Amino acid sequence: MRAVVVTTSYPASDEDPSGHFVRSSAEALAQRGVEVHVIAAGGSVLDPPSRDGRLVVHRAGGGALFAWPGAVARARESPLRLLSAAPFAAAVFERLREVGPVDRAVAHWIIPCAWPLLSALPRTPLEVHAHGADVRLLLRAPRAARAAVVSALLRRDARFVFVARALRDALAGSLAPEQARALELASRVEPSAIDLPPVAGRAAALRGEIVQSPGERLAVVVCRLIATKRVELAIEAARAAGPGLRLVVVGDGPERAALERLARRTGLAAESSPAAGGAGIAATSEGRAAVRFTGALPRREALAWIGAADVLLHPSSHEAAPTVIREARALGVPVIACDAGDVVAWSRSDDGILVADGTARSLAAALRSVRSRRSDRAPAIFR
Template identity: 30%
Template sequence: MNVGIVCYASVGGSGVVATELGRVLAQRGHEVHLISHDPPFRWREGEPRFFFEHVTVPPYPLFLEPQYLLALVNTIVRVARERRLDIVHAHYAVPHATAAYLADQMLSAASGPTVPRTITTLHGTDITLVGSDPSYSSVVAFSIEQSHGVTAVSHSLATDTIRTLGITRDIRVIPNFLDVDRYQRRPDPALRARVRGSDQDAAILLHTSNFRPVKRIGAVVEVFAQVRARVPAKLVLVGDGPERRRVERLVTEAGLTADVQFAGEQPDALPWLSIADLFLLPSAQESFGLSALEAMACEVPVIASHVGGLPEVVTEGVTGHLRAPEDTAGMTSAALALLQDPARRLAMGRAAADDVRRRFQQDTVVPVYERMYEEVIAEGGK
């Protein structure tokens, strides 16, 4: 099949998942074209059958802001015609589902090759935050309804979409996935020693995110401070974003500067995950929790909020612990219990990695997307 994947280029989960899906599809013999305003974070030039299609937004003085939607529609139409796409797969509803619908209408109205079928994958804040805003909700709901197939990364997100937008069509749940041959713990004694510094007995707690308010990184610092008061520990914060300066101030005010490292954005989080003892994710909302899945694959137990799709990823008491978002004391107690019982912590980490291999590996999940592609193509021929 020839597949066009529309996604954001940023470090966020939807762009990462879309790019990894494209990579695996290309490896499985399909021709894949990534369509975005910049090369996505995980895309690498030169991979066979895996191409990047740039969306160019020309400046025009009349417009108050760049007309990305129009440029995106135009690019989808061009690529569909030139590459004879069978599928246009829009990741993240806003504005990609709308762009896919408009492109479908343009292609259907013109004579020419077969019109590609459209699929929309919902990832989270495109529904729970942006898509549910009254300024966007009607057009987002319409665009989703007009897709030939719709998927969501968790049952929680599918339920939220139906409730908040009144969607009546079927939403198929296809979870996020990992390359488990790559995502596994790879010890790095030098990095672990560097993070520990003069305290080589310290446990290492880790958080990775795009530093948005929904991630509640202040709560990460709060839990760490309570843990650090009881056991030797270091905290590593991987990522960057709008909350970073505020969190830096919190760390300074709490007197934790010597024990907290801001690692910034990392092209590869695997070395950092491989030195961690626990992963903290006290988010206000997570429709899936890809960062938690990556930690689990690296044998790191997860202490997280019991919200959204996280209970579908983290099994309480088996692969990690889930507490109410505001229950930082409960998260602290769970973290301390594991840090003070190394055998249990290590067993939980192994169980987490086993669970990822069983439920979330790419060789299990990507064929589900392929079957969906085949189904919507077949339906279009009826």
């Protein structure tokens, strides 16, 4: 059996933090004996196919738009990047022609991967994975356009996989009742597969850099630094939580400079790292490190910071099935998050996830309840 996966998110290397959920999903398919070809954004249309374990990866360009920190953020920063969408689509169609006949097609993202790109394979069984940003884009589109996209995929007999029930409910709730019922019958809810490398040794070393006494606690935020992640609430909560709390912000993005200014205004920051790496340290009046901005890090290093923490802070307002929360729980790290996507549903079956109101005060109260070191946590696995 042969399958093709079309996606705008796929890691350029093991240490690239982008798109590992797609890679894990494709790898799970390959483990069942399927020959899997991945057509992904990035690289150049001139690049020959490459091997990634069991997978054959075909690059289709489009990196000007489909790259970190996300197509929406990149288009807002420079609308001209939208012009790369057409060449990317043309390259995908050419890659599909080169791959040849397949028995199964998988799209990661409703738009643009399922519709319109995989319309080029009208008779091939199609599985569509919805991750969040694609559904939110549809919800912002005119009702007629949204209905037309869903109708086209349903006529195609597509099967939908939503990573969060909240996503499916939101999309179905925006459709006419008959179309909503058809979507629900053609779909299931299943969080994306995750695959974690061993990070325990590095996590212990990182923790030793930050935590200097038994009473100190380490909170970590890992995300793209964009407005919807609300990292400003984490910074304000760290200040309000009182002495003994260290905060590490892992990631980069258009909000970074504003966040560093906020840290300085709240009396937490003394210095900052370059935007593309290094470790910027924000200090209290006593000179002790209170906030560290690491910038963008390789995936294994980012996971090690999670493993080093007493708690992962995730105050994001727009989520579906946040991978970083699932990674933290798989590493045995408790999470303080805000109500978004399926987070509240997860918290009902996992007491390692605490849901706080979307305020710095509520997050600070939750942080004050975190003990200084984990000793009795067991990993929680979401299925």
